[in-house]
Amino acid sequence: xxxxxxxxxxxxxxxxxxxxxxxxxxxxxxxxxxxxxxxxxxxxxxxxxxxxxxxxxxxxxxxxxxxxxxxxxxxxxxxxxxxxxxxxxxxxxxxxxx
Amino acid sequence: xxxxxxxxxxxxxxxxxxxxxxxxxxxxxxxxxxxxxxxxxxxxxxxxxxxxxxxxxxxxxxxxxxxxxxxxxxxxxxxxxxxxxxxxxxxxxxxxxx
Amino acid sequence: xxxxxxxxxxxxxxxxxxxxxxxxxxxxxxxxxxxxxxxxxxxxxxxxxxxxxxxxxxxxxxxxxxxxxxxxxxxxxxxxxxxxxxxxxxxxxxxxxxxxxxxxxxxxxxxxxxxxxxxxxxxxxxxxxxxxxxxx
Amino acid sequence: xxxxxxxxxxxxxxxxxxxxxxxxxxxxxxxxxxxxxxxxxxxxxxxxxxxxxxxxxxxxxxxxxxxxxxxxxxxxxxxxxxxxxxxxxxxxxxxxxxxxxxxxxxxxxxxxxxxxxxxxxxxxxxxxxxxxxxxx
Amino acid sequence: xxxxxxxxxxxxxxxxxxxxxxxxxxxxxxxxxxxxxxxxxxxxxxxxxxxxxxxxxxxxxxxxxxxxxxxxxxxxxxxxxxxxxxxxxxxxxxxxxxxxxxxxxxxxxxxxxxxxxxx
Amino acid sequence: xxxxxxxxxxxxxxxxxxxxxxxxxxxxxxxxxxxxxxxxxxxxxxxxxxxxxxxxxxxxxxxxxxxxxxxxxxxxxxxxxxxxxxxxxxxxxxxxxxxxxxxxxxxxxxxxxxxxxxx
Numbered sequence: 001x002x003x004x005x006x007x008x009x010x011x012x013x014x015x016x017x018x019x020x021x022x023x024x025x026x027x028x029x030x031x032x033x034x035x036x037x038x039x040x041x042x043x044x045x046x047x048x049x050x051x052x053x054x055x056x057x058x059x060x061x062x063x064x065x066x067x068x069x070x071x072x073x074x075x076x077x078x079x080x081x082x083x084x085x086x087x088x089x090x091x092x093x094x095x096x097x098x
Numbered sequence: 099x100x101x102x103x104x105x106x107x108x109x110x111x112x113x114x115x116x117x118x119x120x121x122x123x124x125x126x127x128x129x130x131x132x133x134x135x136x137x138x139x140x141x142x143x144x145x146x147x148x149x150x151x152x153x154x155x156x157x158x159x160x161x162x163x164x165x166x167x168x169x170x171x172x173x174x175x176x177x178x179x180x181x182x183x184x185x186x187x188x189x190x191x192x193x194x195x196x
Numbered sequence: 197x198x199x200x201x202x203x204x205x206x207x208x209x210x211x212x213x214x215x216x217x218x219x220x221x222x223x224x225x226x227x228x229x230x231x232x233x234x235x236x237x238x239x240x241x242x243x244x245x246x247x248x249x250x251x252x253x254x255x256x257x258x259x260x261x262x263x264x265x266x267x268x269x270x271x272x273x274x275x276x277x278x279x280x281x282x283x284x285x286x287x288x289x290x291x292x293x294x295x296x297x298x299x300x301x302x303x304x305x306x307x308x309x310x311x312x313x314x315x316x317x318x319x320x321x322x323x324x325x326x327x328x329x330x331x332x
Numbered sequence: 333x334x335x336x337x338x339x340x341x342x343x344x345x346x347x348x349x350x351x352x353x354x355x356x357x358x359x360x361x362x363x364x365x366x367x368x369x370x371x372x373x374x375x376x377x378x379x380x381x382x383x384x385x386x387x388x389x390x391x392x393x394x395x396x397x398x399x400x401x402x403x404x405x406x407x408x409x410x411x412x413x414x415x416x417x418x419x420x421x422x423x424x425x426x427x428x429x430x431x432x433x434x435x436x437x438x439x440x441x442x443x444x445x446x447x448x449x450x451x452x453x454x455x456x457x458x459x460x461x462x463x464x465x466x467x468x
Numbered sequence: 469x470x471x472x473x474x475x476x477x478x479x480x481x482x483x484x485x486x487x488x489x490x491x492x493x494x495x496x497x498x499x500x501x502x503x504x505x506x507x508x509x510x511x512x513x514x515x516x517x518x519x520x521x522x523x524x525x526x527x528x529x530x531x532x533x534x535x536x537x538x539x540x541x542x543x544x545x546x547x548x549x550x551x552x553x554x555x556x557x558x559x560x561x562x563x564x565x566x567x568x569x570x571x572x573x574x575x576x577x578x579x580x581x582x583x584x585x586x587x
Numbered sequence: 588x589x590x591x592x593x594x595x596x597x598x599x600x601x602x603x604x605x606x607x608x609x610x611x612x613x614x615x616x617x618x619x620x621x622x623x624x625x626x627x628x629x630x631x632x633x634x635x636x637x638x639x640x641x642x643x644x645x646x647x648x649x650x651x652x653x654x655x656x657x658x659x660x661x662x663x664x665x666x667x668x669x670x671x672x673x674x675x676x677x678x679x680x681x682x683x684x685x686x687x688x689x690x691x692x693x694x695x696x697x698x699x700x701x702x703x704x705x706x
């Protein structure tokens with residue numbers, strides 16, 4: 001199974017994701033979850049970026065927060081809503097929202 | 099100033115309270131904040147219990163969660179809504195909800 | 197004719213918000229979904245409490261007296277009564293120091309099912325085997 | 333005739349929920365409260381961003397194009413324009429690695445006020461001096 | 469006796485925090501305090517009349533009518549309310565409709581302010 | 588083409604998560620996927636007709652009408668909705684009213700389910 005988790009928050013989702021197996025996990029950073037792709041809290045990148053190579057971030061949610069694609073960590077693929085639909089149907093077997 | 103903080107959650111309020119000066123602080127544990135008076139997470143009591151001697155917990159919110167006054171840490175005074183009104187007006191100069 | 201398995205993962209504590217409570221009532225509705233499905237089709241939720249979600253499902257609750265609402269304990273018991281599989285994460289109970297005997301059963305309602313206290317790994321397995329995963 | 337000082341403490345990030353945004357619009361309404369008060373009475377909010385509340389107030393926002401709503405940046409600028417005192421916690425900006433020059437000003441709207449980046453201790457002092465403290 | 473002004477904000481309807489606000493307001497009014505309640509964000513939908521009280525949901529009307537009878541002043545943010553499709557004609561009687569400065573004015577006269585943020 | 592069933596739960600009206608749900612539903616429908624939306628908890632108030640669209644609030648009606656026109660099926664939890672005082676006669680046209688098992692039935696036929704929990 002490939003599970004795509006939509007990460008919608010900066011702080012409260014991390015603990016749940018940390019304990020999940022990463023084998024078939026993908027993360028889609030949306031809403032305030034986009035900060036995981038950008039911020040270096042205490043100088044360190046988000047632990048989520050090392051969890052899986054399947055990382056996406058939603059461009060519309062960067063844009064509304066005044067963040068640009070250049071600020072996004074290189075491992076994270078920037079997608080828009082249309083791209084997100086394809087990711088949901090093609091890249092994962094099931095999806096969940098955290 | 100004496101500030102009474104109503105703590106309404108178990109997890110997300112702690113960071114904010116930890117950084118506040120404790121001199122004139124009081125804590126009223128309500129809603130899921132009541133777990134601070136009862137749980138020993140990882141065998142340890144909540145850090146909030148050592149923050150101030152002015153500690154209260156709302157009996158109605160214990161009751162709805164199946165918790166009894168006997169389970170409450172001895173430093174925490176059990177009050178009901180009527181008692182809470184008196185605490186708000188008499189024990190503090192201002193109150194805040196977290 | 198197909199059964200669709202769903203993992204309902206409750207990760208928020210009961211009572212403060214409404215989401216975790218709605219997990220229970222939505223799971224209960226599996227009993228009547230057949231009216232909207234073809235013959236033989238079914239949906240089977242497994243209800244799993246993890247993280248802070250293990251808070252607020254203990255026995256001895258009385259939410260009716262102070263707040264005029266049904267307790268989450270009652271909903272958990274109803275889930276057992278209608279033969280839902282209910283799982284509670286063992287590590288999280290231990291983490292919060294909640295003894296297993298504080299969890300409700302529905303023996304008084306003559307339910308055959310009881311709560312399964314299981315390691316997190318088993319809940320992950322339920323998520324893997326489910327067609328859909330829903331976090332509450 | 334009295335002024336009532338309030339500390340508006342924004343500790344949730346902008347955008348996902350509505351509470352942090354409502355802090356800004358409620359603060360702005362201090363301009364018109366005199367219609368409901370006796371002559372000379374005023375209410376003066378100080379708007380303080382702490383913790384995760386420092387997220388979502390950067391400049392360069394465009395929430396209108398994707399979502400059809402005014403940005404929080406615009407509201408911060410409006411607050412400066414109507415002479416509200418706006419404070420952002422220095423330690424929290426540093427913690428999240430947000431440079432001070434990423435914060436908006438309202439020079440283009442000819443506002444005289446600018447955002448004050450201050451240590452948390454100063455925000456605690458504002459809370460102490462205020463008659464009321466409101467967390468958003 | 470004192471004046472307690474409460475702000476009740478998003479996400480609270482149906483939640484324990486909303487019930488908390490109602491119970492605290494009642495307890496304070498019963499003790500003779502003056503109580504003011506301001507609704508903003510999603511909490512404004514609780515001013516809609518004809519709510520059905522089901523035992524699985526905590527709802528507002530029953531509490532609000534009781535508080536109004538006790539002399540508690542209750543006001544909803546007009547912009548928040550109409551943006552959710554609830555019109556003034558559909559409101560529980562005696563609930564006030566006003567702009568955000570109503571809340572600030574009731575903060576001005578308050579001895580204690582309890583801002584319940586929600587979410 | 589696939590079937591996407593979304594559950595939209597408490598606390599979302601006025602929040603970015605509600606807007607997210609609407610935008611994703613539209614993007615999926617535009618690509619030819621079948622989309623079903625279930626409202627529960629506070630999100631049910633968004634089925635009320637005559638919402639005023641203000642630039643400071645993200646509201647639902649505009650999106651919902653557009654989605655319905657695209658053939659998206661939308662259903663609100665009847666119990667949640669009437670407990671908030673919103674009657675069927677006040678609903679946006681073509682939105683279905685049903686019990687929670689509607690959501691499960693749309694989960695049964697779905698290729699993907701996205702349950703947006705809220706709060």
